[in-house]
Amino acid sequence: MRKVMAVLAAVLLVSGCAPVATPEPSVPPASPTASAPAASPDASSAAPETSFPEASETPAPTPQWDVATASSLQVVVNKLRPMDPPDFAPELVAVSTGQEGGELVRPELDAALRELDAAMRAAIGEGTYVTSSYRSSALQAQYYQDAIARFGQAAADTTSARPGHSEHQTGLAIDVMSTALECRLARCFGETVAGRWIAANAWEHGFVVRYPEGSDAVTGYAWEPWHLRFVGAEVSTAMHESGTATLEEHFGLEPAPGYAEPAP
Ligand SMILES: [Zn+2]
Known part of the structure; x- marks a missing residue:
């Protein structure tokens, strides 16, 4: 029994130190006493890879969510986590629902947005309308x-990301309003029928309102009811069910209220 506890402790330790988020340790192996290896600091023998059949195809355990790599649908970019690699250029398609013109996103986002748009039209008679999407590093x-020119450095850092730190560079973020075209990039959007509907239902289609009201100290940004981030329905559903407001909290990442570096 002591051996089993040691193995479990090692598993917990390894999970907590992992460079990327891992899911909750799941049930222990069916018969832990039969061939439990001695506790080892080596993650490849201590991690619960038996819970994830796909992990057996590679020598190292595969975390379920990659929050570190720019190409990952679950990547977390914030003021402490620049896009990696910084010159990542995502595969992009034109937004196929309502948009201002020239809006580009990852194909996975566009497919989910079609569903969101259709559900919203059915529910409230207004569709989605994208006003901002992928941005190159130069545009950001x-x-x-x-x-900075309009608001000054300090205020600019609360509303606009420094290049390399914007989710818009991943192709997984959009700024939206509805086809009623009310409250473009304005907080009043959160009080419109469309804004309320999106806040309540976007999770069903894999989106989260990335900068929710009251989470400034975690996300580094004031409330942006128009900024949606696609993370896939598995993550957005888990966040909805647990009532978790931010990606940082969901993945157990440190809060990112400000930059580690002074202004460039
Ligand atoms: Zn945005």
Whole structure:
């Protein structure tokens, strides 16, 4: 029994130190006493890879969610987590629902947005309308400099991301309003019928309102009811069911209220 506890302790330890988020340790192996190896600091023998059949195809355990790599649908980019690699160029398609013009996103996002748009039209008679989507590093740099010129450095950092730190560079974020075209990029969108419907239902289609009200100290941004992040329905459903507001909290990542580096 002591041996089993030691193995479980090692598993917990390894999970907590993992560089990327891992799911809750699931049930222990069916018969842990039969051939439980001695506790080892080696993750390959201590991690619960038996819970994930796909992990057996590679020598190292495969975490369920990759929150570190820019190409991952579950990547978390914030003020402490720049996009990696910084020059990542996602596969992009044109937004196939309502949009302002020239809007590009990852194909997975567009497919989910079609579903969200159809569900919203059926529910409230208004569709989605995308006003901002993928941004290159150069475009993000321009937006950031414009924000500094208009609001000053400190205020700019609460509304605009420095280049390399914007989710929009991943192709997995969109700024939306409804086809009623009310409250473009404005907090009043959160009080519209469409804004309320999106906040309540977007999770069913794999989206989260990435910067919810009251989470500034975690996300580093004030409430943005228009900014949706696609993370896939498995993650958005889990967050909905647990009532978790932010990706940082869901994946057990440190809060990112500000940048580690001073202003460039
Ligand atoms: Zn945005």
